[in-house]
Amino acid sequence: MRRIWALWITMLVATAAAGCAGGDGLGGPGDDPDRLRKQARDVLARYDEAVQAAGGQQRYVPVGDLTGQLGDWEPERGENKASLLSGQVLAGGVLPAAPQATGTVTWDGGATLDVPLVGADAALAAIPRSDCGGCPPLTATGARLTTAKISTTRGPATVPAWEYTLQDTAVRVTRPAVAASAAVTVTPPSWDPFNSPGGLPIDSASVNAAGTTLTLVFTGSPGPASQPCGADYTGEVVESANAVVVIILTHPHAANEACTAIGYRRTLDVDLAAPLGERALLDIQQGLPMQVTRS
Template structure:
């Protein structure tokens, strides 16, 4: 196992006012920074050792854990700013009848023949996820029907063919698709959250590159430091990410504001079915779509 430090890309995702004590984030003595790095590296090794070969890792690898969007917009995307706003606001109106489905299971399938049976969500239940369980305002998207089909979803085990409801949306020639099976339950992590380890937990996984050679995550840092840095520890069974901040050399007072910033981390080999872990929490880094809850962590 070896650790490589990766510098962040400068892409601001959001700015939040958090009650985090990030004051005093100017310069640090070299010895203090060195001790912080050693503590963080030790924690990453602990996380990797706890997960590699564990029951939690085994459960993760045989489950259905979406790591990419479970909703696919109509071909070509939404046609106007108003429709984009309606989608972001979960503003939908149902005009028509949705098909009734009894309680039954359905199949998630991976390339190579692996598959998993999961409970099938009904069309009405899936529609409520889209609409947030409320009526649409202005602007809104109008759903006129649905039928059962499939979509391809990025998962912790690679791309999977997943049953999906194909919703007909007024004004669009192709459907809006939503995965219709529930994710597997998250395994109990083999160790707890870190205490007194420098840095912050990673906020979310944004995407995994198509070739699996990089991952983009959201990291937290203060408004007066030089941005987040993410170190990576790769083993045969896991990839452990440790987020820290790059301290400014000039010192000075720092407020309690913080920023969420996207960081792209390159890997020495494709992620594959290795577990992507956050060193601080000791848990898989949660995937969260731009709009709506995580399909696995909600």
């Protein structure tokens, strides 16, 4: 799984860099606008299914990698980094059950949500795993229930989490103790190198106090379309009752310019038809929810 992530990251960097070399007024060089709109609708449909699978609510939507690391690997345990990145963490015995049925998710703004908990075995089994080319698995020898800070669509939150001790190292690993049934979980489409998704990726996003304007940060050309190798950007918003997808349209200085493939930080404001509320912002390429900083 994490190797697929690496491929995605490579494609994102390539797409962003290509945006510096001019394009054709679409989401990215070579992107067809009708294809991007269909892609956005497909993303929203997958998310709607994930929300329904979570009981129709989306107050708790984790974002990004949920496996945490406490401490640094000892010099002689350098191979453990690859093991953890590939999710190769196995139980070395019976791990504790949750000491209570529910716990509380607390957002930085003070909002709270009671959620069902799972035992340390189940939380460990939920770590995504991938082939790491023979790296040695890590053995969890014990666990205690504590808390960890994670990212969610509604901003940073402190969640109940299991902290695992590992064999032959002082490094500990954390994983949320929240039951999967309490979270909206999106499965991205299978990686297809011959039909990779289009669209410019968003690096980060914030929303104004009214919830009606998103400010997006992304990687683009160095200057405006009035300059060689520059580009202007506009956004096209596709919305549903559960989520929002933004297609970033590129308006280059000229098509097929030979430019340095270096990306620059650009920002774009887009207005929503309705306040964001508890809806998620989804990235157009994988359809995964993103953290949105709220004023």
